[in-house]
Amino acid sequence: MSWKTYPKVELHLHHEGAAPPAFIRGLAQEKNVDISKVFDERGHYAYENFVHFLSVYEAATSVLRTPEDYARLTRAVLEESAAHGVVYSETFLSPDFCGGGDVEAWREYLHAIEEVADEAEKTLGITLRGVITCIRHFGPEKARPIAVCAAETKGGFITGFGIAGDEGKGKPRDFTWAFDCAREAGLHLTAHAGEWGGPQSVRDALTDLKVERIGHGVRAIEDLALVDELAEKGVTLEVCPGSNVTLGLYPNWRRHPIEQLRERGVKVTVSTDDPPFFHTTMTREFEELERAFGWDAEVFGEITRTALDAAFCDEDTRARIAKKLESAE
Numbered sequence: 001m002s003w004k005t006y007p008k009v010e011l012h013l014h015h016e017g018a019a020p021p022a023f024i025r026g027l028a029q030e031k032n033v034d035i036s037k038v039f040d041e042r043g044h045y046a047y048e049n050f051v052h053f054l055s056v057y058e059a060a061t062s063v064l065r066t067p068e069d070y071a072r073l074t075r076a077v078l079e080e081s082a083a084h085g086v087v088y089s090e091t092f093l094s095p096d097f098c099g100g101g102d103v104e105a106w107r108e109y110l111h112a113i114e115e116v117a118d119e120a121e122k123t124l125g126i127t128l129r130g131v132i133t134c135i136r137h138f139g140p141e142k143a144r145p146i147a148v149c150a151a152e153t154k155g156g157f158i159t160g161f162g163i164a165g166d167e168g169k170g171k172p173r174d175f176t177w178a179f180d181c182a183r184e185a186g187l188h189l190t191a192h193a194g195e196w197g198g199p200q201s202v203r204d205a206l207t208d209l210k211v212e213r214i215g216h217g218v219r220a221i222e223d224l225a226l227v228d229e230l231a232e233k234g235v236t237l238e239v240c241p242g243s244n245v246t247l248g249l250y251p252n253w254r255r256h257p258i259e260q261l262r263e264r265g266v267k268v269t270v271s272t273d274d275p276p277f278f279h280t281t282m283t284r285e286f287e288e289l290e291r292a293f294g295w296d297a298e299v300f301g302e303i304t305r306t307a308l309d310a311a312f313c314d315e316d317t318r319a320r321i322a323k324k325l326e327s328a329e
């Protein structure tokens, strides 16, 4: 069978970063907010580099203000993912943008998101789980209430905690309080590292934050001892090749280290990160990987099962999704 009809599992998707530009433009018009600067003449998100990307991202998402906005966003994101065959998705949610880190306000946003996710499970056949992320460049103090939001709302839907944002700001160890709080609440942990930071940032995330998965982690390839350690420990990397290539981390798909990491035994998975910002989809990721490395249905099947094994959901959900994968084989 072709990978094109094979169900996909995605572990690394930023909720606001997945917002279709047309959806954001429509919302801005409704609210009479001028965010024309964030779009190019073709209506795509426009930015020049990673730091500029972060500011465009924040400007675009500034129109998302109410739980109802997030309900509509969730619907738009899930429709898009389901259209590309995704049957299980984990999305990064930031209470910083949903109620400013206040637990009660966050609960209202979460309720709105969860309601849409439940409905989409029935109508679109896609299961969504939420991983709460603090934002690194907002600093460690701001991360604390976000970890409390995560701990207070842990449950069937909220399954993990992580950190996103500018890897150039601060160190993982600055965030140990937040990660300890989330771990004690029983949440699974992940952290962005080894994208803009080198191999040491991956080591620091593993040692200081004791995470199970690494968001990106691709620059581990610059230190083969670390690559072997990741393989031995079974750490899963949430690799987002299209994001890395678009942001210029690697000059093209063939130069991306995902294949080398996989060959050395590292558990790699494939995700889109902020798909419309990087002009990608899960279909495009798979197409480019097929073209660059000759990956076939067998490799994509293996990648998908690796992703499901590393998913932060409960065992019942994992078994249910596993059945979907098996029946597609």
Ligand SMILES: [Zn+2]
Residues within 6 Å of the ligand: 012, 014, 164, 192, 215, 273
């Ligand atoms: Zn990311």
